[in-house]
Amino acid sequence: MIRLRSLFAAVMLFGIYSLLSAAIFTSLDAVDVAFTEASVGAGISTVLMLGTLSLTQRTEKVPESTIRHWIALGVVLLTGAVLVYASLDMPHFGDPMAPIHQHPVAHEYLVESQDKFHIPNVVTSVLAGYRGYDTFGETTVIFTAGIAVLMLLSHKPGTRPEDVR
Amino acid sequence: MRVHGVQRVGAKILIPYILLFALYVQFHGDFGPGGGFQAGVIFAAGIILHSLIFGLRETKRVFPPALIRVLISLGVLLYGGVGVLCMVKGGRFLDYGVLAHDPVHGQHLGILFIELGVGITVSAVMISLFYSFAGRKVP
Amino acid sequence: MTTILGLYNYWIVIGLMMAGLYVVISRGNLIKKVIGLNVFQTSVILFYVSMGKVKGGTAPILSDEFQVYSNPLPHVLMLTAIVVGVATTAVALALVVRIKEAYDSIEEDEILEQDPTS
Numbered sequence: 001m002i003r004l005r006s007l008f009a010a011v012m013l014f015g016i017y018s019l020l021s022a023a024i025f026t027s028l029d030a031v032d033v034a035f036t037e038a039s040v041g042a043g044i045s046t047v048l049m050l051g052t053l054s055l056t057q058r059t060e061k062v063p064e065s066t067i068r069h070w071i072a073l074g075v076v077l078l079t080g081a082v083l084v085y086a087s088l089d090m091p092h093f094g095d096p097m098a099p100i101h102q103h104p105v106a107h108e109y110l111v112e113s114q115d116k117f118h119i120p121n122v123v124t125s126v127l128a129g130y131r132g133y134d135t136f137g138e139t140t141v142i143f144t145a146g147i148a149v150l151m152l153l154s155h156k157p158g159t160r161p162e163d164v165r
Numbered sequence: 166m167r168v169h170g171v172q173r174v175g176a177k178i179l180i181p182y183i184l185l186f187a188l189y190v191q192f193h194g195d196f197g198p199g200g201g202f203q204a205g206v207i208f209a210a211g212i213i214l215h216s217l218i219f220g221l222r223e224t225k226r227v228f229p230p231a232l233i234r235v236l237i238s239l240g241v242l243l244y245g246g247v248g249v250l251c252m253v254k255g256g257r258f259l260d261y262g263v264l265a266h267d268p269v270h271g272q273h274l275g276i277l278f279i280e281l282g283v284g285i286t287v288s289a290v291m292i293s294l295f296y297s298f299a300g301r302k303v304p
Numbered sequence: 305m306t307t308i309l310g311l312y313n314y315w316i317v318i319g320l321m322m323a324g325l326y327v328v329i330s331r332g333n334l335i336k337k338v339i340g341l342n343v344f345q346t347s348v349i350l351f352y353v354s355m356g357k358v359k360g361g362t363a364p365i366l367s368d369e370f371q372v373y374s375n376p377l378p379h380v381l382m383l384t385a386i387v388v389g390v391a392t393t394a395v396a397l398a399l400v401v402r403i404k405e406a407y408d409s410i411e412e413d414e415i416l417e418q419d420p421t422s
Binding site: 035055116117119121132142 | 195197198199200202206207210234237238240241245248258259261268269273276279280282283286287289290293294295297299301303
Binding site: 007024028036040057061068071072079106120123141152155 | 309310311312313314315318319321322325326329330331332333336338339342343346349350353354355356357358359360361362363364365366367372373374375376377378379380382383384386387388390391392393394395397398399400401402404410411414
């Protein structure tokens with residue numbers, strides 16, 4: 001996907017990548033996240049990218065100089081090495097004694113929420129009950145994105161930019 | 166896009182089930198994976214399938230863009246409205262316990278309405294995104 | 305050996321993150337850059353979700369048959385993150401369409417040639 005010239009193939013591979021990551025999320029017990037990633041990543045993102053491809057071009061231009069690739073590769077390898085060194089301090093995968101599980105919030109969400117909410121799906125009760133204000137902000141973000149795209153794309157093609165400047 | 170009979174018949178059978186599944190995911194978010202966001206996206210996917218098979222003009226006839234624009238704002242208004250209603254009834258903003266006679270039922274009612282608001286906004290935004298991208302003339 | 309067995313999920317995430325970063329830095333095509341950003345975002349979500357997993361646990365939907373559950377807090381935060389990410393991608397793609405109409409190209413160097421002040 002990184003080195004493909006055909007953008008159409010890159011977008012298709014991106015859709016497959018989204019679906020595979022949704023399968024990985026399911027195996028990591030994150031069913032709500034997997035549901036959202038599958039529907040949003042493999043659905044809406046791919047459809048919008050295909051729409052953009054139809055309105056612009058299908059293939060990528062071959063670059064003249066390759067110096068940029070080597071610089072990018074160097075930066076990426078350096079950053080990756082630093083991050084791997086930093087990850088040696090992290091708790092092991094799946095460890096029940098990790099600090100994230102010791103915080104009292106986890107116990108509150110999993111056990112105490114039953115007295116307050118009687119809702120089996122803990123993710124929904126946290127999202128809508130304990131952290132409802134954050135979900136309000138998220139809905140406003142979606143609203144703003146919709147308004148922004150409506151404003152950007154309501155301009156009819158054919159008007160020359162000289163008229164706007 | 167030339168549409169064959171198989172695609173048309175298949176879509177006619179599938180689209181009601183997709184929309185029904187979206188409603189199921191919306192209202193069963195309490196008992197299984199799901200909730201407002203997933204339901205909104207699945208509903209929009211059903212509408213996009215309709216427009217792919219039957220043409221954008223047909224879909225715009227059934228779901229006019231003006232209605233979709235109103236729905237975008239309606240979802241956010243519903244969410245904020247529930248919060249303000251909680252304040253009017255004596256609690257804090259988005260404190261659903263005061264909505265009904267019993268705190269647990271109040272929480273259920275509050276969560277139901279805000280998930281509905283989220284689902285309406287998300288589906289309307291996704292449909293209007295598709296209308297903007299697909300309805301544009303290719304330069 | 306136990307270090308590798310315990311930490312391999314972080315290294316997979318770092319690999320994906322660096323792949324996305326490489327695409328954003330090295331490619332000049334705007335749509336490729338947007339794809340690279342999405343790859344980066346998916347890797348960050350994978351990072352948080354893998355931190356929340358408990359060995360032997362199950363999905364955080366309470367029922368009488370299971371006792372050990374995975375931590376629901378990262379799932380909630382990542383749900384918001386995915387939705388905000390798709391909103392950002394939609395606005396970015398709308399901007400790409402407008403750039404194409406204004407400059408007639410979506411390659412970064414051609415756009416910079418036409419408009420050196422930006």
